Amino acid sequence: MRIGRAAAGLAILTAVAAGALLVSVRFGAVSLGLGEIVDAIRGVGAPSAVAIVRDLRLPRAVQAALVGAALSASGATFQALLRNPLADPYILGVSGGAAVGAVSAVVLGVSIAQAWVVPLAAFVGALVAIIVVLRIALMVGQTLDTRILLLAGVVVGAFFNACILLVLTFADVESFRSAIFWMMGSLAGASWSKVWVLALYLVPGTLVLITMARSLNLFAIGEETAAYLGTPVERTKYVAYGTASLLAAAAVALSGVIGFVGLITPHVVRLIWGSDYRFLIPAASLLGAALLSLTDALARTVAAPIELPVGVVTAFVGVPFFVWLLRRRGA
Amino acid sequence: MFQPCRASRTRPSTAARAGRCLWACALLVLLAALGCHGGDVPNEGRAPSTAVSVEDDAGHLVVLPHPARRVVSLVPSATDVLVALGAGDRIVGRTDYDTAPEVADRPSVGGGLDPSLETLVAVEPDLVIAWAEAGPSSLRGQLEPLGIGVFGLRSQDTTDVFGAIRSLSHLVARDSAGGVLASRIRRELAAIRASTVGRPIPSVVYLVEVDPPLVAGPATFVAQIMGIAGARTAFPDLPGLWPQISLEELVRRQPDVLVLPELASLTPFVARMRNAPGWRELRAVQNGSVVQIPPELMSRPGPQIVTAARVLRDRLHLALERRPP
Numbered sequence: 169m170r171i172g173r174a175a176a177g178l179a180i181l182t183a184v185a186a187g188a189l190l191v192s193v194r195f196g197a198v199s200l201g202l203g204e205i206v207d208a209i210r211g212v213g214a215p216s217a218v219a220i221v222r223d224l225r226l227p228r229a230v231q232a233a234l235v236g237a238a239l240s241a242s243g244a245t246f247q248a249l250l251r252n253p254l255a256d257p258y259i260l261g262v263s264g265g266a267a268v269g270a271v272s273a274v275v276l277g278v279s280i281a282q283a284w285v286v287p288l289a290a291f292v293g294a295l296v297a298i299i300v301v302l303r304i305a306l307m308v309g310q311t312l313d314t315r316i317l318l319l320a321g322v323v324v325g326a327f328f329n330a331c332i333l334l335v336l337t338f339a340d341v342e343s344f345r346s347a348i349f350w351m352m353g354s355l356a357g358a359s360w361s362k363v364w365v366l367a368l369y370l371v372p373g374t375l376v377l378i379t380m381a382r383s384l385n386l387f388a389i390g391e392e393t394a395a396y397l398g399t400p401v402e403r404t405k406y407v408a409y410g411t412a413s414l415l416a417a418a419a420v421a422l423s424g425v426i427g428f429v430g431l432i433t434p435h436v437v438r439l440i441w442g443s444d445y446r447f448l449i450p451a452a453s454l455l456g457a458a459l460l461s462l463t464d465a466l467a468r469t470v471a472a473p474i475e476l477p478v479g480v481v482t483a484f485v486g487v488p489f490f491v492w493l494l495r496r497r498g499a
Numbered sequence: 500m501f502q503p504c505r506a507s508r509t510r511p512s513t514a515a516r517a518g519r520c521l522w523a524c525a526l527l528v529l530l531a532a533l534g535c536h537g538g539d540v541p542n543e544g545r546a547p548s549t550a551v552s553v554e555d556d557a558g559h560l561v562v563l564p565h566p567a568r569r570v571v572s573l574v575p576s577a578t579d580v581l582v583a584l585g586a587g588d589r590i591v592g593r594t595d596y597d598t599a600p601e602v603a604d605r606p607s608v609g610g611g612l613d614p615s616l617e618t619l620v621a622v623e624p625d626l627v628i629a630w631a632e633a634g635p636s637s638l639r640g641q642l643e644p645l646g647i648g649v650f651g652l653r654s655q656d657t658t659d660v661f662g663a664i665r666s667l668s669h670l671v672a673r674d675s676a677g678g679v680l681a682s683r684i685r686r687e688l689a690a691i692r693a694s695t696v697g698r699p700i701p702s703v704v705y706l707v708e709v710d711p712p713l714v715a716g717p718a719t720f721v722a723q724i725m726g727i728a729g730a731r732t733a734f735p736d737l738p739g740l741w742p743q744i745s746l747e748e749l750v751r752r753q754p755d756v757l758v759l760p761e762l763a764s765l766t767p768f769v770a771r772m773r774n775a776p777g778w779r780e781l782r783a784v785q786n787g788s789v790v791q792i793p794p795e796l797m798s799r800p801g802p803q804i805v806t807a808a809r810v811l812r813d814r815l816h817l818a819l820e821r822r823p824p
Contacts, residue, residue: 473615
């Protein structure tokens, strides 16, 4: 892919992401005028408007963008690593592990007083899943076979889902409801501290993945070819697996299981610009950021004050767009 | 990705279902509460003059500079308590699940567990009553920095009704109204209980779902209400709050009366129960001893537990009277 075309593509996507962020700050469940929003950002005007814009809407828009970016970078990497177009950030059981952690914390009676317990429990659950899947995959053969890794991820995920159902069977109704809300994924709990935590994972994580992009390109062709062409295949697999999993874990821990974004944005970028991972990873991240902040804005305004599950809106917006894109490519 | 079958339900039915099932704890606890008047007021009067501080049901100390003037209630039973305390005019926001006509004109902030925070902040409350059990909600972390007090309320069983009255009346500086309300409820419940003394005690099963059968366990609010209404649960030995049981076991136990919530989704089934395999083996079905109760009565441990107990008592009595000799 030529440098000029890549730069143009990234510029367009950056503009789209910035536009999406602006739109999601502009619109919310409470309708505020443009002037009121600008005033609120500067910290003047009605105290409730300032609180709404500065403490609720802005961090939520930014967190949506970061989660979208993390899931997209993670999904793109898994698709290369597993050479499977159906791979998404959750395919190797990260979401299952996180859900077991979160649901257990909820059912064991974590109260609203402890805001960080559930994200921490989810993150620990995700880490356990990452390690267990890797251990199982390494039990077979001398090296890490990505086909075995995929199988290990799927069975571990299935096992964790069974654990969740078991825990929920004995949960009281309130915990049950809270757990289901968590699993549907939501950005309603967004805060600046969560934004910083996410950024702490997203920025280095994405940079690592971009530096590995050449290896991932070769990897997508085949492991042997990649090895012949000088890629440190084993190291690439470990680093890619670890980084993509950590990105997904951080996103899931802070926002629950938000589906579809991580699966679809890499494909959209591939359909429009081709599958050079040096471009695809940053581009998919930007597109994911734009998509999720935009769909979250829709999720909280369409039926306000009821919030729709953001995963539902993402699929409702994303699927028609993707089908249109596929048709256009086919024509 | 995990996709539980129940999550795919539409909002109202999830809510209705969850609304139907908000209860826990044992009849013994209630009787103890009936016996001991008053109880200790949590941390009352620690702060000077107008400031109010109460420990909430999540163990968190809620401190307000003055009694709450603008309240958003995310817990429908708390809304009912506030209205009963005569503080309905201080409610500035409610949820979509509130049914009290007194607050119908207040803006809704969406669901109780997933409110729209923007809408909530826009009504400028000084106190938010939230679910104590709502785990993943970071409501407190988000609202307290904005100067909004968050009180986590436990609302599961009949003892929680008295806890809610005590805490909420203190938060809105209506302690004496709270005392009056609590003793009135205690008196009326005791009267209902007394009115059934001497009658035979029917065994009753409350079915919240029929396919598969989900019944109220002995630790639920419903089982407590049954006890007050002069009945006993046919499943005193079940673990968990709302366990799923087999139809075989239901047939084996032959409860005297089946009680179901009055829901559009269940009424057609009740109509054809006599012909339904398994269900037709139940003597209660053959005798027509199947009772339906408005779900809102059996779902909310609030001041209307009195009505719930009274309605249940009367309908059970009627069903047993109708029974062929």
